[in-house]
Amino acid sequence: MRTVAVDTDILILGGGAAGCYAALSAAARPGMRIMIAEKAHISRSGCLAAGINAINAHIGRGHCPDDYVDYAEKDAAGIARGDLLASMAGRLNKTVRTLEKLGLVVHKDADGRYAERGWRNVRVNGENIKPLLAAAVQKRDQVRVLNRVNIVSILIDDGRAIGAVGFGTTEAVCYVLRAAAIICATGGAAGLYSPNSPGFAGHCMWYPPFNTGAGYAMGILAGAEMTTLEMRFVALRCKGSIAPTGTLAQGLGAAQINSRGENYENRYGTMTAQRVYGTLRENLEGRGPCRLHAGNLTRPQVEDIYRAYLNMAPAQTLKWLEEEQKDRGEREEGGERGGWQEGKGRDEGSCFLAAEIEGTEPYLVGGHAACGYWVDSRRATTVPGLFAAGDAAGGCPQKYASGAMAEAEIAAEAALEYALEHPLGRCRALSASGAAVAEARGFLLRREEKGKVPFEAGQLEEAMQQAMDRYAGGISAAYRFNEAQLAVAAERIGEITFLSGSLGARDMRGLLRIHELRERLVVCRSLIAHLGARRETRWPGFAEHTDYPGADEAWRLHVNSRLQDGRIRVMFRDLVGRREVYEHRA
Amino acid sequence: MSIALDPALCSGCGRCVEVCPGGLLALGPDGRARNLSPGECWNCAACVKDCPCGALSLYLAPQIGGGGATMRAARLGAVLRWEIIFPDGRSRFIRVDSSRPDGY
Ligand SMILES: Cc1cc2nc3c(=O)[nH]c(=O)nc-3n(C[C@H](O)[C@H](O)[C@H](O)COP(=O)(O)OP(=O)(O)OC[C@H]3O[C@@H](n4cnc5c(N)ncnc54)[C@H](O)[C@@H]3O)c2cc1C
Numbered sequence A: 001m002r003t004v005a006v007d008t009d010i011l012i013l014g015g016g017a018a019g020c021y022a023a024l025s026a027a028a029r030p031g032m033r034i035m036i037a038e039k040a041h042i043s044r045s046g047c048l049a050a051g052i053n054a055i056n057a058h059i060g061r062g063h064c065p066d067d068y069v070d071y072a073e074k075d076a077a078g079i080a081r082g083d084l085l086a087s088m089a090g091r092l093n094k095t096v097r098t099l100e101k102l103g104l105v106v107h108k109d110a111d112g113r114y115a116e117r118g119w120r121n122v123r124v125n126g127e128n129i130k131p132l133l134a135a136a137v138q139k140r141d142q143v144r145v146l147n148r149v150n151i152v153s154i155l156i157d158d159g160r161a162i163g164a165v166g167f168g169t170t171e172a173v174c175y176v177l178r179a180a181a182i183i184c185a186t187g188g189a190a191g192l193y194s195p196n197s198p199g200f201a202g203h204c205m206w207y208p209p210f211n212t213g214a215g216y217a218m219g220i221l222a223g224a225e226m227t228t229l230e231m232r233f234v235a236l237r238c239k240g241s242i243a244p245t246g247t248l249a250q251g252l253g254a255a256q257i258n259s260r261g262e263n264y265e266n267r268y269g270t271m272t273a274q275r276v277y278g279t280l281r282e283n284l285e286g287r288g289p290c291r292l293h294a295g296n297l298t299r300p301q302v303e304d305i306y307r308a309y310l311n312m313a314p315a316q317t318l319k320w321l322e323e324e325q326k327d328r329g330e331r332e333e334g335g336e337r338g339g340w341q342e343g344k345g346r347d348e349g350s351c352f353l354a355a356e357i358e359g360t361e362p363y364l365v366g367g368h369a370a371c372g373y374w375v376d377s378r379r380a381t382t383v384p385g386l387f388a389a390g391d392a393a394g395g396c397p398q399k400y401a402s403g404a405m406a407e408a409e410i411a412a413e414a415a416l417e418y419a420l421e422h423p424l425g426r427c428r429a430l431s432a433s434g435a436a437v438a439e440a441r442g443f444l445l446r447r448e449e450k451g452k453v454p455f456e457a458g459q460l461e462e463a464m465q466q467a468m469d470r471y472a473g474g475i476s477a478a479y480r481f482n483e484a485q486l487a488v489a490a491e492r493i494g495e496i497t498f499l500s501g502s503l504g505a506r507d508m509r510g511l512l513r514i515h516e517l518r519e520r521l522v523v524c525r526s527l528i529a530h531l532g533a534r535r536e537t538r539w540p541g542f543a544e545h546t547d548y549p550g551a552d553e554a555w556r557l558h559v560n561s562r563l564q565d566g567r568i569r570v571m572f573r574d575l576v577g578r579r580e581v582y583e584h585r586a
Numbered sequence B: 001m002s003i004a005l006d007p008a009l010c011s012g013c014g015r016c017v018e019v020c021p022g023g024l025l026a027l028g029p030d031g032r033a034r035n036l037s038p039g040e041c042w043n044c045a046a047c048v049k050d051c052p053c054g055a056l057s058l059y060l061a062p063q064i065g066g067g068g069a070t071m072r073a074a075r076l077g078a079v080l081r082w083e084i085i086f087p088d089g090r091s092r093f094i095r096v097d098s099s100r101p102d103g104y
Helices: A017-026 A065-077 A082-089 A094-102 A129-138 A215-222 A246-252 A273-282 A299-310 A316-333 A400-421 A434-448 A457-471 A485-498 A506-533 B015-019 B045-048
Strands: A001-014 A034-037 A054-057 A122-126 A143-146 A149-157 A160-168 A175-182 A236-238 A255-257 A292-296 A350-357 A386-388 A558-564 A569-573 B004-005 B025-027 B031-034 B056-059 B071-077 B079-085 B091-097
Touching: A001 A017, A001 A160, A001 A400, A001 B031, A017 A175, A017 A400, A017 B025, A034 A175, A054 A246, A054 A400, A065 B025, A082 A400, A094 A129, A129 A143, A143 A255, A143 B031, A149 A175, A149 A215, A149 A434, A149 A506, A160 A434, A160 A506, A160 B015, A175 A215, A175 A434, A215 A386, A215 A506, A215 B015, A215 B031, A236 A273, A246 A292, A246 A299, A246 A350, A255 A273, A273 A350, A299 A316, A299 A350, A299 B091, A316 A350, A316 B056, A316 B071, A316 B079, A434 A506, A485 A506, A506 A558, A506 A569, A558 B004, B004 B015, B004 B031, B015 B045, B045 B056, B045 B071
Parallel strands: A001 A034, A001 A175, A034 A143, A175 A386
Antiparallel strands: A054 A122, A149 A160, A160 A175, A236 A350, A255 A292, A292 A350, A558 A569, B004 B056, B025 B031, B056 B071, B071 B079, B079 B091
């Protein structure tokens, strides 16, 4: 394996929504060298690969950023940082205008104003949003993109982040990247829990299975403080395709209906977690399956929905088309299918569109929930020189695509300032990278050794997912757990972590799989500690601590943690108001 | 899981290899695309949309209710033309014009 050492001013880990936007923002400053290290290829990597059909965070007419802060705080049942939400919300509309300038087609009404879908949402033709961002990045001479480089570790020298180590995913190259400031934008974590449909369709999940929580794991191992990992995100999605439901729910006002035809939404509330909880309860109490049902549609409306889904989740359109075809076939044969069915309605003229809905396995996503790096108001983590944005950064839920980018701009401004004030002098990057490189070499060499464990990374991944599923509140446990179960989960994760140290990799792809497994295990360990630390149930639907059912006002605080001397130290921090400026204290 | 590859149509341009967010596609020794790990596909269809030869199509796994239909795409300027082929041989097209804001 060759080693390539590269120096830059600003190093961005992950070239997704936040990473690309951070690069564009930083490139506004002439003379700065910027580098993105991306494990896939920035043209379609990350959450935006399939595209989007709405910008979910935008301040609509007649509203102000404070309204957005109110909404997000309420949706998070109070556990969100006011300062972070306010600075993000203040930049949302500017971000959308920038995206429009880059070529994103935003729907307009008859007066040429953005077509709003509710006051926080604008409709877009966003199938190509990621290629548009990537093309803008590639046009900047100052920005160098390293595609197919999986970053595994942040380099620390004298308490400061000075770079990162990564490995080629196809080529046998080790990259030692040195930078004056680093922005972590590797997204959130999927694949910690058994998915809805294990086995061959196991990656048909909502969050990208390739976002493994690497950024969280690197931060945890570098001693960064993390926040609110216990606020997992469970998405309410179309069964099977795991496609988003907003187009039906907000776009068409579709209702959540149980098998008896009752609309059950208002029984449980309409906050994000409550919608999941309601669907879960209806199923547990024998009133499933639950569906999202939009009635009285015209045929052209149905066709529009098909196109809208093709722009972000083509599998759902395919599912409806298959159902429609089946329905039509049966009608031609003269057969009758009784009861209520998915797909197109039978009567001419009026159609309905429905989809069975279910909760996904839990994810850690700082752009939807409040988990991730504990940052100051300018998005600096507690490790000097390291900044975070997007799904990797905590405290600021309801970011979505535009918020991730708004936050990336804030982080880029802070990182630029830091890089100018603290240029990288002589530092021990190569020696600091020694441990990560030696470990990777070990995995690659172990292939030939005797006495290695007979397991593959994929098997240990499944073992990890099952342990989390059963003992740390996955789907099969109805998102519930108690202290005794968490103790079992912690023990299993410890054992699997130990075993993962003896895996062998055949090639760089194999090495990638081992790194992905091991970073998930690091995240699981901290997640379990957080689930146990919050002794209440604040977000039923996302997580239910059965030893402590019900919310408790004493827990209106942030649960944070830090790895210290090999142990996870949990600490509690006060909420931060929207007019406050939060700085880390030494 | 859900990408079907027709090697006879593949020109070996490597576009799909570039765009797959999971790095799951590669060019084989014959210069044509191959799927390194069908069970790890995320269903995003990035490769399907960017394949200039129509060699890649999306299908739903039976585990998630798939009935055997496949879907491929052709780019005609700003228009993405999706072709859905049903198991009985019937097919239909859906055009999505990304330059024109379509209401829904
Ligand atoms: C299926 C889906 C649909 C969505 N739809 C909408 C929508 O309609 N509207 C909306 O506003 N928002 C939507 N969102 C939310 C929005 O896409 C995210 O909030 C946003 O993309 C988060 O940006 P990010 O940069 O943090 O993560 P990503 O965009 O996922 O970027 C993370 C990047 O880091 C890379 N990476 C990960 N690990 C490493 C590593 N170790 N080394 C190097 N690179 C690494 C990944 O490959 C990826 O490119 C959706 C999200 C999902 C998952």
